[in-house]
Amino acid sequence: MRISSLKKLVTDLMAIDMGTSSTIIAVRGRDIVLDEPSYIAVNELTNDVVAYGQEAYDMIGREGRDITVVAPLSGGVVADFEKTKRMLAFFVRKSKSGGSQVSTQAVMSIVSDVTHVEQRALMNAAEEAHIGKVHLVEEGLAAAFGAGVSPTDKRASAVVDLGAGTTNIAIIAKGTVISSTSARIGxxxxxxxxxxxxxxxxxxxxxxxxxxxxxxxxxxxxxxxxxxxxxxxxxxxxxxxxxxxxxxxxxxxxxxxEAIVRRIAQLISDTLTELRPEVAADIYDRGVILTGGGALLNGLDQYFRNFVNLPFTVADEPRYATVRGLLKMFDEPDLLERVSRNELSLLQNAEIPFEA
Ligand SMILES: Nc1ncnc2c1ncn2[C@@H]1O[C@H](COP(=O)(O)OP(=O)(O)OP(=O)(O)O)[C@@H](O)[C@H]1O
Ligand SMILES: [Mg+2]
CATH class of the missing domain: 3.90.640.10 (ATPase, substrate binding domain, subdomain 4)
Known part of the structure; x- marks a missing residue:
């Protein structure tokens, strides 16, 4: 056996969807291996992390005296670099197949309006989590692939991801994002x-x-x-x-x-009125795909259908659409190379936001 194929055997190919409310990790060949709240519990006096993920989330509202539970990714971006790094490292370690010899390659999702500083912070967090190679892929694209949109389809598809902190509306065609809108409402x-x-x-x-x-x-x-x-x-x-x-x-x-849902429906409606004629025609035929946990709200698809006057469908297991789309990228190395947003040359000079 050649060295390169041996190496592949001991490499975890990991898809990581680190969201405001939950982090979901899938490993090639093992599907979803981790689904935990994006929270950590910190001892304020010693600055030690006392719990991660589900365990930290379960403490919310009933924390011990010196303990605070924080969501380091509030707003969908790296709000607290140091804590994000530790959380990611913990989740990656927990998701690994074998011992520490197993190397890791990862595809991670990022929001479309991420700044270079935030992108750099995420890359750094991944590096410290001992991930060998990281690809960053736009969330909307990953959600679309995960929801069944083909990367070779030349006609346009619309995907609305309803997360905890953000709503992301992406129009995809031929494996690229034609346009995307992201709002801090979820x-x-x-x-x-x-x-x-x-x-x-x-x-x-x-x-x-x-x-x-x-x-x-x-x-x-x-x-x-x-x-x-x-x-x-x-x-x-x-x-x-x-x-x-x-x-x-x-x-x-x-x-x-209803008051909140109406605001989200209005946002979708406004975005869909700005499409070019051909794209609008495609979306008129196909309707809109809903992904993310917010899509599970009782009757949401029907509400949007009435409000926007287009067909809306909820993807299978909408919370897992993004991570499944990221996982698919490992099957399409050329596509992954093309859609990766790792413009390192641009990132070199960006400052890393450290905790004050
Ligand atoms: N059955 C349900 N009904 C209504 N809302 C739900 C349901 N299940 C989950 N949610 C909501 O979905 C949201 C979490 O969705 P998801 O896991 O996609 O978010 P995220 O990826 O962590 O956030 P973001 O994408 O904004 O960073 C939460 O607001 C949660 O309350
Ligand atoms: Mg999300």
Missing amino acids: GNEINTALATHIRRHRGLQVGEETTENLKTNFASTYLPEDIARSMEVRGRDVQTGSPGAVDITAGEVYPVV
Whole structure:
């Protein structure tokens, strides 16, 4: 056996989708190996990391005295370089097939409006996680491939990725991004709106776990048939400060959620009115593909369909579309080379943002 093929045997080909709310890693031949919240818990006194991923997330709202749980990627970019680096290193180590001899090559997604500074920070984080070679690929492109768009298709496809912190609208044709729009609005906005509503109108402060549960298991984008259907939520009474609970109704939750969803629908609608005629014609025929965890919101595709007047379909396992698209890149080395955004010469002079 030649050395190069031996080396391939002991190289993990890793696809990494590091998002605001979760990091998903897939390894070639083993599919998804890691799906954890993008959080770490830090001891403020010693600066030690005490927990990563799911374990850190489970501490939110119930942290010990000196512990803070942080999401180092808030907004979809590297907000906290040092912590991002450590989180990535931990997840990569956890995802490896074998011992430390196994080398790693990775394809990672980046948001389309990433700056050189942010891109450089990400490359550095990957380097410190002992990844041998890293390719950075635009998120919209990866999501499209993962959702089944062919890289050789000359007709245009539209893919809307609804993440926790961002909504990314990408128009793809022939394996390239024709145009993309990214806005800092996502699933998190719904949680915040729900928490604000319950605090102001029902006098109860609720935590992240409660709003997430309300959103994923109770909320919908259409007026519910039984508006009196209710769900008990617990938290802290604003007046007395003591533990309390209130019954929230479906009719009460609906307008809060709808207000956010309408803003996202408007963003999609505005973006789709700026297309060139041929592209518009393609999208008119094919409609729009939805990816990302936000696409799982009850009735969202139907809402967009009515608002924008185009067919909308949710991709299979929408949360995994981006990582699956990245994984496919390993099968198409030429494509990967072409779409990689590793303009190192440009990055050389960029400053690395270190923690203050
Ligand atoms: N069943 C569900 N119903 C509604 N929302 C959901 C559901 N499941 C997950 N979500 C939401 O999807 C979002 C997470 O999606 P995803 O994992 O694609 O985000 P991300 O990639 O971490 O974020 P970003 O792409 O913005 O960096 C969260 O806001 C989460 O609450
Ligand atoms: Mg994402």
